[in-house]
Amino acid sequence: MASSLIHSTITSSNACPQSAFPTLNKVVGFKHSHILFPKRRRPLILLASIDEKVPTSDSTTPSFPGFDLPEVPDLTKGDTLKSLKLKLLSSVSGLNRGLAASEDDLKKADSAAKEIEKVGGPVDLTADLDKLQGKWKLIYSSAFSSRTLGGSRPGPSLGRLLPITLGQVFQRIDTLSKDFDNIVELQLGAPWPLEPVEVTATLAHRFEIIGSSTIKIMFEKTTVKTTGNLSQLPPLEVPQLPEQFRPSTNRGSGDFEVTYLDSDLRVTRGDRGELRVFVVA
Numbered sequence: 001m002a003s004s005l006i007h008s009t010i011t012s013s014n015a016c017p018q019s020a021f022p023t024l025n026k027v028v029g030f031k032h033s034h035i036l037f038p039k040r041r042r043p044l045i046l047l048a049s050i051d052e053k054v055p056t057s058d059s060t061t062p063s064f065p066g067f068d069l070p071e072v073p074d075l076t077k078g079d080t081l082k083s084l085k086l087k088l089l090s091s092v093s094g095l096n097r098g099l100a101a102s103e104d105d106l107k108k109a110d111s112a113a114k115e116i117e118k119v120g121g122p123v124d125l126t127a128d129l130d131k132l133q134g135k136w137k138l139i140y141s142s143a144f145s146s147r148t149l150g151g152s153r154p155g156p157s158l159g160r161l162l163p164i165t166l167g168q169v170f171q172r173i174d175t176l177s178k179d180f181d182n183i184v185e186l187q188l189g190a191p192w193p194l195e196p197v198e199v200t201a202t203l204a205h206r207f208e209i210i211g212s213s214t215i216k217i218m219f220e221k222t223t224v225k226t227t228g229n230l231s232q233l234p235p236l237e238v239p240q241l242p243e244q245f246r247p248s249t250n251r252g253s254g255d256f257e258v259t260y261l262d263s264d265l266r267v268t269r270g271d272r273g274e275l276r277v278f279v280v281a
Contacts, residue, residue, distance in 0.1 A: 080119055081116065081262075084112070084115050085116060087115070088109070089277075089279075091108045091109045091111075092109050092139060095109075095140060097139060097140055097144055097166075098143070098144035099166065101140075101142070101144070106142055106145060109140060109277075110275055113259070113267055116260050116267065117259045117260050117267065120260045120261075123212065123213040123259060123260065124212045125212060125213055129175050129209070130175060131261050131262065131263060132175055132258075132266075133174070133175045134173065135170055135171070136171045136172075136173070136279065136281060137278060137281040138168075138169040138170065138276060138277070138278055139279055141274060141275070141277075142274050142276075143270070143272075143274040144166075163189025163196075164186055164188060165186065166184070166186060167184070168185045169183070169184050169185070170182075170281055171278065173207070178207055179206065179207075180205040181203065182203040182205070183202050185198070185199075186198070186199050186200075187199075197230060198227045199226050200224070200225050202223045203222050204220045204223065205218055205219050205253075206218045213258050214257050215255060216253065216254075216255040217253060217254055218253045221237060222237070255271055256268045256269060256271060263280070264279060264280045265277075265279055266279075
């Protein structure tokens with residue numbers, strides 16, 4: 001009797017698995033199946049057939065986007081000019097404005113100037129006249145390699161026949177009034193026990209633009225002002241340049257070409273080819 005009861009209970013349970021677990025069947029999606037756990041689906045992997053052509057990447061598109069090599073940017077004109085400006089300034093540094101320049105130094109400075117002139121292109125002062133405005137400091141002159149104030153023209157010797165020491169040289173340009181002043185600081189030797197006399201000579205000119213890049217200056221007067229211990233003395237106006245300062249031709253005037261110009265650097269070439277480099281003072 002007991003064995004028949006047990007057999008009857010097991011048979012009833014095995015015969016109706018869904019009625020015994022109705023909630024579980026509904027959740028897992030059994031559909032009248034006696035399998036409690038559904039078969040695992042095989043993953044679908046799409047493979048290109050042997051005959052199918054695999055698309056190749058475009059030559060302009062990297063094959064591995066996550067591992068692109070950085071592109072080397074092309075130098076712009078501005079970047080090139082900055083590099084050439086540094087090269088020019090480096091070539092003239094340590095030359096005492098050209099007084100200590102050798103023949104090799106002159107060639108290097110001229111070559112560096114030609115490079116920046118080429119990249120910078122022609123100067124148009126009619127459009128960039130405002131860039132001339134202000135006070136400019138001379139940092140190099142190829143004419144000073146002759147160690148005379150006259151440069152390539154006759155002039156007094158520096159530290160040889162006359163005890164003259166050249167100090168800073170400036171150009172002060174006023175584009176509104178058309179004033180163009182060459183300002184030269186000098187130290188004049190004196191016999192012992194007197195101290196050297198420091199003076200500032202201002203050569204006043206008027207200027208005008210010829211063409212697009214040439215400046216013509218017309219001499220007006222020279223003013224000498226003592227500095228240092230004698231700064232209290234009034235300035236002395238010299239009506240005419242001393243003979244040793246005068247150019248051999250075209251006295252009282254001269255012209256030069258501005259071959260490069262920006263907001264802080266100016267390169268000029270004189271009527272005899274002398275190269276001058278100025279920076280904003």
